[in-house]
Amino acid sequence: xxxxxxxxxxxxxxxxxxxxxxxxxxxxxxxxxxxxxxxxxxxxxxxxxxxxxxxxxxxxxxxxxxxxxxxxxxxxxxxxxxxxxxxxxxxxxxxxxxxxxxxxxxxxxxxxxx
Amino acid sequence: xxxxxxxxxxxxxxxxxxxxxxxxxxxxxxxxxxxxxxxxxxxxxxxxxxxxxxxxxxxxxxxxxxxxxxxxxxxxxxxxxxxxxxxxxxxxxxxxxxxxxxxxxxxxxxxxxxxxx
Numbered sequence: 001x002x003x004x005x006x007x008x009x010x011x012x013x014x015x016x017x018x019x020x021x022x023x024x025x026x027x028x029x030x031x032x033x034x035x036x037x038x039x040x041x042x043x044x045x046x047x048x049x050x051x052x053x054x055x056x057x058x059x060x061x062x063x064x065x066x067x068x069x070x071x072x073x074x075x076x077x078x079x080x081x082x083x084x085x086x087x088x089x090x091x092x093x094x095x096x097x098x099x100x101x102x103x104x105x106x107x108x109x110x111x112x113x114x
Numbered sequence: 115x116x117x118x119x120x121x122x123x124x125x126x127x128x129x130x131x132x133x134x135x136x137x138x139x140x141x142x143x144x145x146x147x148x149x150x151x152x153x154x155x156x157x158x159x160x161x162x163x164x165x166x167x168x169x170x171x172x173x174x175x176x177x178x179x180x181x182x183x184x185x186x187x188x189x190x191x192x193x194x195x196x197x198x199x200x201x202x203x204x205x206x207x208x209x210x211x212x213x214x215x216x217x218x219x220x221x222x223x224x225x226x227x228x229x230x231x
Contacts, residue, residue: 004156014126034219043118043204044222094159098209101147101159101172 002027006090006105014113015082021075021108023090028071035064035075036089038107044089048075080112117141118223120205126229131191131231135226137205146181146188147171147206151197151225163188179187195230202227 003026013019023033032051036044048057048064050073056065057061077084087109091102118139127133137146148160149172159172162182169180177199181189192199203226208218 036222041224043224044206046219046221049219074205080160084215088157091157093218099145099164101162101171102157102220103159106154106156 002030002103004090004092004103004105006088006108008108009106010109010111012111013080015080017080018076018078019080019110021077021088023073023075023105025071025073025092025103027092029069030092032066032093033064033066033073034072034091034102036051037078038089043064047088049056050054056059082114083114085110085112092105118205119206120223122204122226124227126231127195129194130141131195131230133228135205135228136202137190137192137193137223138189139186139205139207139223140219141209142185143207143209143221144185145210146182147208147220148178148188148190149204149206150174150201151204156171157222160190160203161192163172171231179181180221182214192228192230195220200228200230207219 005024007022032041034049035047038044048058050066061078087107089107091104094100117159121136147162149157150180151157158174163169163182166182206220208220
């Protein structure tokens with residue numbers, strides 16, 4: 001059974017810092033990995049999806065990397081802003097490409113101090 | 115307008131009551147999912163459906179049932195609610211291949227906060 005772990009569970013940093021969120025998974029036979037953002041009282045917003053054949057994906061100040069062989073992914077946030085404060089979740093498919101649902105980590109609760 | 119909507123957004127009920135949570139989507143996706151989120155446990159899959167005739171149990175289906183009334187609607191029912199079903203419930207949709215080969219990018223609704231007293 002796939003297990004996803006996210007470290008750290010919580011992080012508080014001053015505005016402007018670059019930071020890294022970590023995600024690890026136990027079964028490396030994945031087709032993709034997805035990073036989500038969750039704001040209080042709101043649903044999940046997909047940030048980045050990395051295919052198994054890719055090493056990284058970038059969107060604005062966000063960069064996600066994937067190392068399937070070691071079962072790890074990182075989300076890099078450059079020049080953090082207070083608006084980045086949220087919970088960040090990573091998720092991998094239960095099987096195949098994700099049709100059977102996703103297995104989520106417990107998330108990293110991020111606070112960016114103004 | 116949101117592509118994936120959930121009603122109600124908040125609900126407080128008592129033990130033993132029957133509760134239905136509803137999900138509607140305008141994305142035209144064939145696949146729909148119900149997850150629950152508990153503090154410290156992350157999101158866990160309850161049920162999922164590939165189309166109106168295809169319903170599948172997820173990791174934690176006990177105590178729940180679902181109905182796929184149409185491609186755009188997927189309802190989750192708690193036949194007799196109990197306090198440990200207090201959680202945040204999310205509906206999601208996906209379509210095969212939108213995120214790439216063998217990939218189902220999932221889109222989530224805003225969630226329903228359910229409290230069972």
